[in-house]
Amino acid sequence: MNTLWVVVLGVLTIVLAYNLYAKRIDREVIQSNSKRATPAKMYMDGVD
């Protein structure tokens, strides 16, 4: 085992888990929608 394999594993994890699993949950369960107003846009109070 050497350092290169850790980099390979890390990149694979991000590519696979993010694209195959996380994106699917975002699309099918949460159904995020860029047109729906977020709290930041609804209030714009300048706090935080």
Place this chain on the structure above:
Amino acid sequence: MPTSRSVLYGYHFKSIAAAGPIVGVITAANIWGWVPSIIWLILGVSFIGWAADYSAVMMSVRNDGNSLSAISYKLIAPRTRTILFIFIFFYLLLLAAAFLGIMAALMDARPDVPLGILVLAIMGLLGGQMLYRWKVDVIPVTIVIVVITLAAMVLGPAGQAFNAQGAVAAQGPVGNAVVAINNAVDSTSGGQGVLTTVDPTKSDPRLSNPKLADARTGLIKMMPSYLWWALFLLIFSYLGANLPIWRFAQPVNYIGFWIMLITIVLSAVGAILGPFTAPKVAAFTLGAWKGFAPPQAAVTGGLAPIQPLWPMLFVTIACGAISGWHSLIGSVGTARQLEYETDGLPVGGGAMFGENTLALLSLTAVAIAGGAGAGAFAAGVGKLINVATFGAVALPFGTALGFGSFMVIVLTVVQLVFRVMRVTLSEWVGEVVPAVRNMHVSTIISMILTLIFVLSGTWVYLWQLFGASNQLMAALSLLVVTVWLKSENRNPAYALWPMLFMYITTIVSTVVTAYNLWVTIIVNPATNSQLISVAGAWAMIVVAVLLIIAALFIGWDGLQAYWRYRSRPLTQASATAGK
């Protein structure tokens, strides 16, 4: 304010990544070997970590930017809000104490580190002033504040002399000035330690400094200079917790992001080049597997602490795989700044994958360099930077930079921990005791309690207790998410199963840690005569019991809420969700 996705990613990433992915992974790899650690890092982040962070952000976005506590008041039960306040406050107390303890030990043991931290504070103040008062463009501000902070981090170890083993033999001019300060502070006690502590994991950076620790017995002296540096870090955090966020916390966080990014990228370059240009450096030397429950040294009297892989690995590796702190910062901070809903995944989930890379770097560091705690991180990063720069940055110098980078990464988060802590305390107690609503009062109370825990001295149990409460916080956040998904008639499976796993694991681990504390300190003849250590151990056990009770209440109320939404027809359920 709506914030662009890339800026928010950087801010969120730096707000979540601290000592958890570094020290936790290194400690775990030393106890159980690197194989179980890397497996949990990868499976944890893929199926649990990103889901917890992302869901906390999205739930808050869909609930008018409300915090977890406010949402649980509406969705679960009114009392859940109060119980969560209590849980969050004591959990943050453990978090602040575990982190402050390592940082103060590091500042005390490494005279080359403090200058960089002092300059970080000054550059934070300057950055806020330039960006928001003088309205200077962000690029020149970035160059000025990041370059000057980096220069101070380099100046600290500049001029050091090293012995044949690569250890510091003589400090440079900056280091000598810091040593003079330490000696002046220590002269108040005649150069004696205030009390002695032990660290069975050998993570404490003071162990490498013969003035502060006896290598043979492993006894560490808590010097007045240690308290002095703890105070210095508390003042830094005080500014971060109480000044308007743009004036200090945010620019400091911004500088921290760049320093963390430079560290990760340079080390990754070293990790990729290493096997080709320096195969000896790049090869793993740490044991791959050390057993399910590696035997621990017995304390006098025959009892020994226990470290079974399940549940302890899953709380020792704190933030690299999943973390409750992320849910807190995500739901009160990040969610209120999100410009588009579709940014929730790249920011909330993406930052978690980013933090996982920091954890993998720490695993690599300890696997090639050995050692424990922040020292292993610094030594490994030093080696990787040496490889990445083709030897231009000498090994011991790279190690010193690794220590500095570690400090910057951790401290930028600790100031935010105190910020969330004082808000939690004033919301929880402020209704009964109006004085606590004053931010200075609530910050000072938080800091005094933190110091008491730091002084108790048995760092590894404080760490595991922090890890357990941190993961339990994540489970509770996932629990609120599960109930929310059910109330909206969405499929909660992706949050429900991770929640159950983390909930059970963390509660069992908290019991184990309470037992370990009892064995190592309270019945141990070597420490049971030291009032502060024993009082600290009891305080931690009491907090552990309190956290379990709070979690059981929330779990019970959550279960009932879940059944309530489950047995309700859809229309009514959506009406209760308040939309």
